[in-house]
Amino acid sequence: MxxxxxxxxxxxxxxxxxxxxxxxxxxxxxxxxxxxxxxxxxxxxxxxxxxxxxxxxxxxxxxxxxxxxxxxxxxxxxxxxxxxxxxxxxxxxxxxxxxxxxxxxxxxxxxxxxxxxxxxxxxxxxxxxxxxxxxxxxxxxxxxxxxxxxxxxxxxxxxxxxxxxxxxxxxxxxxxxxxxxxxxxxxxxxxxxxxxxxxxxxxxxxxxxxxxxxxxxxxxxxGNPTVVLHTKYYRDNQTLMTKSSFNEDFYNHVVSDNKYMNYLKITSRGSNNRAKTVTTDCKAVVGGKVFYRCYYEGKYLGWISSDALGPHISYSKANGTKNVKSNPSNNFYNHVMNSHFKNINMTARGSEYANKKLTVTQKAKKNGWKSYYYKCYYKGKYLGWFYQGSFK
The missing domain is CATH 3.20.20.80 (Glycosidases)
Structure with missing residues (x-):
């Protein structure tokens, strides 16, 4: 060489x-x-x-x-x-x-x-x-x-x-x-x-x-030159969150769409748009991979894959107590599951607090969901976020 x-x-x-x-x-x-x-x-x-x-x-x-x-x-x-x-x-x-x-x-x-x-x-x-x-x-x-x-x-x-x-x-x-x-x-x-x-x-x-x-x-x-991927576009209005850590940029076209391979250019750096609330107006599906056209505060960012995005979550106060089920199917985590945060780790096992009464101080709901996650404590000890489905 x-x-x-x-x-x-x-x-x-x-x-x-x-x-x-x-x-x-x-x-x-x-x-x-x-x-x-x-x-x-x-x-x-x-x-x-x-x-x-x-x-x-x-x-x-x-x-x-x-x-x-x-x-x-x-x-x-x-x-x-x-x-x-x-x-x-x-x-x-x-x-x-x-x-x-x-x-x-x-x-x-x-x-x-x-x-x-x-x-x-x-x-x-x-x-x-x-x-x-x-x-x-x-x-x-x-x-x-x-x-x-x-x-x-x-x-x-x-x-x-x-x-x-x-x-x-x-x-x-x-x-x-x-x-x-x-x-x-x-x-x-x-x-x-x-x-x-x-x-x-x-x-x-x-x-x-x-x-x-x-x-x-x-x-x-x-790649396989004999495989031609067809891209399907859909109207899609959502509010999402960019993840706290991802290694992608926003482009003027869907990067996997063969029609635009020679015309691709970066429209916005992903590193400058982490952990932000974005809106979408169009979704593209190509080869099983999903992309969204995104905007931040009304400003056009470009297309990016769903790997760089997570659900938007609304947080609010919650004062009271909740009882854990006898056989809870969920565990406690430091953040809401599948949210935009980089490191989401289990903080406690749900089974260890079966039938226990927990104090809750916050609740969080993902866009489009009807159920909540709750921020929980047991006798003053912080446990983490716990899904509503594991409460009685």
Missing amino acids: RFYRFKYLIMSLAVIFISFLCINLSANADQKNVYDLSEWQGNFTSAQVQQLKNEVPFVILRVQYGSEYSDRTFQHNKNLLDQYHVPYGVYSFSQYESVSDAKNEARVLYNRAPNAKFYVNDYEDQTVKSGDTNDATLAWLNELRSLVGNKKILFYSYQNFMLNYAAEAISSYDGYWLAAYQSNEPERENVLWQYTDHYYSPALGKYIDSSLLTSKKSSWFI
Whole structure:
């Protein structure tokens, strides 16, 4: 992947002959090989891209070297891949020096390639000068996740580097793209194995880096291109709450609606609109996933998935006592169940207070519900929120 490979040169030479004889078969037969390409392969031609479509299930393009250097061929080659419907993922050769720098590199990568099928953090050069390398690597992931939603985000490196600098952060990534120039598949778990930098591509007429699909099929990376999701829209007027913690943004269109894939843009940052009361006027259902068009205090926010939303809850005072049933089916929680709060945890077991008389000080009702939750105490001890159905 890098333009210099001195660390792997000896290993690479040792396996070139094996790779050529045993693995360098026509990719059209099984499409197990995946190429990663950069400006070092030059600008593609239309004829090359049309042939490339029959050699590989997808390619991976370098977008940048750090945040400041943009690959000179990316835009040209990406446009041809789009024209001939060749799926592609993208990678950034990381040069981040701190947590904030890592976040910036991730944002720049997304802005340069917002329609990529998946994204890769190619971290194989230790450049972090401030803070922990794991923290920076995790920050890169989290920043990108807030932009790309459910698209896969991979970590690329060779094993020794990963263990030294990203052993903790890698577990949060969707998969490991392992660089190991050897004839046998490494024991280390991976979703892609880069086994050679000397694979001959008939389409490109060059020797290039190549990886093999291992534990995942191509559809895991790029989705299933044969499946066309149909979106249904409905009028839907609700009052909801954005959750206290979610990693999505609001968009001008439903992100899963194929018709608008090339026109998507962020209309409002989710991080600026957490734990807010929003109204909706339209609902969309696509592939079983639900999205809402949202407004805050009359201002348009955009479309967001139901994963980022919870029911709006009305709170009011409640003075008195209530008796728990003999066999209560609910437990006590620190917040109303399924509300917008980040951490909702059980605070006490309902069965431990069977037939007990509790003091209630507040009640809460979800929009559209007729039943209440009550904030409960027993002999002055705070128990938590308890559902009305478990009272006598």
